[in-house]
Amino acid sequence: MANIIILGAGIGGMSAAYEIRDAVGKEHAITVVGDGPVFNFTPSNPWLAVGWRKPDEIRLNVTEPLESRNIRFVPTRASKVVAEANRLDLVDGNSLNYDYLVITTGPRLAFERVPGSGPEGFTQSVCTGPHAEKAWLSYEEFLTKPGPVVVGALQGASCFGPAYEFAMILDTDLRRRKLRDRVPMTFVTSEPYIGHMGLGGIGDSKGMLESEMRQRHIKWISNARVTSVEQGKINAEQLDEQGVVLKTHELPFSYSMFIPPFAGVDAVQGIEGLVNPGGFILIDEHQRNPTFPNIFAAGVCVAIPPVEVTPVPTGAPKTGLMIESMVTAIANNLRDVLAGKPIKARATWNAMCLADMGDSGFAFIALPQIPPRNVTKAMSGKWVHLAKVAYEKYFLRKMRKGKADPVYETYVMKAFGIDRLKPEEGAD
Numbered sequence: 054m055a056n057i058i059i060l061g062a063g064i065g066g067m068s069a070a071y072e073i074r075d076a077v078g079k080e081h082a083i084t085v086v087g088d089g090p091v092f093n094f095t096p097s098n099p100w101l102a103v104g105w106r107k108p109d110e111i112r113l114n115v116t117e118p119l120e121s122r123n124i125r126f127v128p129t130r131a132s133k134v135v136a137e138a139n140r141l142d143l144v145d146g147n148s149l150n151y152d153y154l155v156i157t158t159g160p161r162l163a164f165e166r167v168p169g170s171g172p173e174g175f176t177q178s179v180c181t182g183p184h185a186e187k188a189w190l191s192y193e194e195f196l197t198k199p200g201p202v203v204v205g206a207l208q209g210a211s212c213f214g215p216a217y218e219f220a221m222i223l224d225t226d227l228r229r230r231k232l233r234d235r236v237p238m239t240f241v242t243s244e245p246y247i248g249h250m251g252l253g254g255i256g257d258s259k260g261m262l263e264s265e266m267r268q269r270h271i272k273w274i275s276n277a278r279v280t281s282v283e284q285g286k287i288n289a290e291q292l293d294e295q296g297v298v299l300k301t302h303e304l305p306f307s308y309s310m311f312i313p314p315f316a317g318v319d320a321v322q323g324i325e326g327l328v329n330p331g332g333f334i335l336i337d338e339h340q341r342n343p344t345f346p347n348i349f350a351a352g353v354c355v356a357i358p359p360v361e362v363t364p365v366p367t368g369a370p371k372t373g374l375m376i377e378s379m380v381t382a383i384a385n386n387l388r389d390v391l392a393g394k395p396i397k398a399r400a401t402w403n404a405m406c407l408a409d410m411g412d413s414g415f416a417f418i419a420l421p422q423i424p425p426r427n428v429t430k431a432m433s434g435k436w437v438h439l440a441k442v443a444y445e446k447y448f449l450r451k452m453r454k455g456k457a458d459p460v461y462e463t464y465v466m467k468a469f470g471i472d473r474l475k476p477e478e479g480a481d
Contacts, residue, residue, distance in 0.1 A: 055081045055391055058141055058151040060131055060320070062087025062115055064095060064373060065157035065352035067452055069380045073155070074122050076384035077391055083123075084149065086141065088130040090114050092452060093182035096373065097445050099219045099409070102179050102188035102310070103226045111445070112182065113453055122455045131158075131320040136327050136345045153390075155383055156334055156350040160315035167207050169282030170311055176282055177310040179215055188310060199232050200307030203287050205241035208278045209314030211368025212353075213250045214408050216242065216312045217262060224269045225411025233270075239304055240266065240273040241289055241311075243365040247273055251367045253360050253424055255417040256431030265410065265433075274302060278365050279311070296364040315353060315368065329356045338399050340383045349386070351379035360423060372404040375422050381473040399475040407441040414438045 057073060059066050062085050070085050077083075097111040119126045127149070133142040134154065141149045162180055164171030172178055177188035204220040206213050220240050227233040244250070247266065248258035266273060276292045276299075287304040317332020326344030328334055333356035335342055340355075342348040353376075357369045378400040385398035404422035408415045414437025420428035 055152040056150065057081060057083045057153045057155065057387065058149055059083065059085045059155045059157060060134070060141065061157035061159060061352070061354070062092060062126070063157065063159050063352075064448075065159070065376045065380060066155075067092055067115065068377055069155055069157055069351060069383060070119060070124050071122060071455055072380055072384040073387055074124060076388040079123060081391065082125070084125040084127060084151075085115070085119055086127045086129065086131055086143070086149065087115070088128075090116050090126065090128040091182075094445060094449055095181075096215075096441070098179040098182065098185035099215055099222050101182070101185040102177070102219065103192060103222055104189055105222075105226075108182065108186060111449070113449065115452070118453055118455045134321050134324060134327070134348075136324055136348060139347065152347060153387060154348045155387075156321065156348065156354055157352045157380075158318045158320070158354045160353045161318045161332070163209070163314040163316040166209065166314050167279050167282065167311075170207065170279070171313060174282055175284055175309065177308070178313065179219055179310060180212075180312065192308060195308040196230065196232070198307065199227075199235040201305050202236055202238045203241055203304050203306040203309045204238070204311070205277070205279075206243055206312040207314055208243040208365045209368065210243060210312045211251055211315050212312055212370050213242065213244060213367075214370065214372075214406055216240070216310075218409050219310055220271055221265065221269060221410040223411075224271065238269075238271045240271050241277045241279065241287065241302075241304070242273070242275050243277060243363070243367050244275055245294075245363045245365070245367075246275050249275075249363075249367070250417075251360065251370050252419065252422065255419050256429045258415075258417060258431050261415060261431055261433055265415075276364050277302075282309070292364045294364060317354065321354075331356070333357075339386050339396050340379050340400060341386065341396070349383045351383055352376045355379070357423075369423065372406050372422065374405045375400075375402050378402055378473040385474070397477055401472055401475050403472065407437055407444060409438050409441045412438060414441060416440070 092115045094111040100106040116126050129143045132144045170176050172187050178184035206216045248262040277289045279289045281288045289302045290298045291300045293299045322332045334350035340349045353371045382398040382400040386396035389396050402421045404419045406417045413435045416432045416437045418430040
């Protein structure tokens with residue numbers, strides 16, 4: 054019997070737990086280690102931050118659904134991965150031994166790289182549930198005395214979709230409250246152009262998002278490097294294509310939200326052969342670490358180089374479908390290695406992103422996510438907003454029921470031409 058530990062209980066970790074259980078059967082032990090027992094559906098955080106969702110509507114206690122699948126849950130944060138000893142140390146002083154470790158921690162939010170940014174400074178965040186709750190409390194206060202709003206993504210960010218979503222959800226909410234005419238809005242991003250998304254653009258994402266922002270009277274500053282944040286003021290530099298400062302900006306704000314740079318979590322920092330200098334997990338084409346072959350990783354914690362060099366640093370995003378693609382590859386490879394077979398599953402890293410805009414939305418399909426691509430599509434319409442609402446309900450139900458990959462989900466993905474795994478090497 055093998056002892057498999059999954060470090061992280063977010064979207065990647067929970068999906069991995071159920072899918073690995075289905076793949077390896079009942080005879081192997083699976084343990085999920087998470088920072089507390091609550092699963093928060095992160096894509097709904099922008100709605101939570103404007104009061105469109107209550108915390109208990111997008112959260113669930115994972116202990117019971119995991120145990121129903123014979124998966125142990127340890128609600129304690131890890132302090133260190135001791136890779137050479139196959140051991141995971143916890144912050145409470147206890148340790149867990151493993152035969153195989155699957156790392157799905159997500160990132161550490163590196164607000165400290167921009168002085169004054171983040172919930173401990175002067176800007177809000179929608180990256181975690183507690184951050185979104187704090188953002189809502191701040192927004193409630195803002196509504197009593199509206200003023201300028203600045204939303205965006207800091208240099209080094211690798212997740213731009215939520216920044217666009219939040220800006221346009223705010224626009225929608227303020228219009229519904231008949232306060233929009235009192236709120237100048239500016240979008241500040243490290244991307245070289247609007248709609249770059251850390252991916253070099255997806256179809257006509259540039260034109261579509263620029264048009265939407267003009268329609269909503271949202272000004273923007275791209276190629277922007279935020280140098281510091283003060284009470285009520287964003288200090289930023291706008292660079293040209295050669296990375297030379299073109300213009301400086303002092304942007305007043307009464308409310309602000311920024312996506313921060315991401316870094317590797319503390320538990321894996323500095324482990325030679327496991328992580329790159331930023332603390333992200335190094336993996337091969339099978340999601341396995343080359344130095345420690347009993348360690349796999351999926352999600353935002355993995356090391357993926359930027360799609361292209363940009364004047365202001367941008368990272369490549371890891372979307373939900375891309376993460377699930379990684380998880381499927383890991384589950385298949387663990388099944389094979391436990392059966393004494395060579396591993397062969399490779400994730401496609403295909404991406405389908407539903408970006409809600411409050412009363413409409415954009416859908417981006419990139420097959421694969423990293424260019425060059427076989428398929429690139431960008432679509433918009435009210436149906437995207439409805440689809441994202443439906444996906445929220447569906448995913449939370451899947452987590453409650455302990456399901457990895459329901460049959461109807463497989464058929465929906467097939468209808469879009471989306472596969473999670475690449476064909477086996479040598480196959481037609």
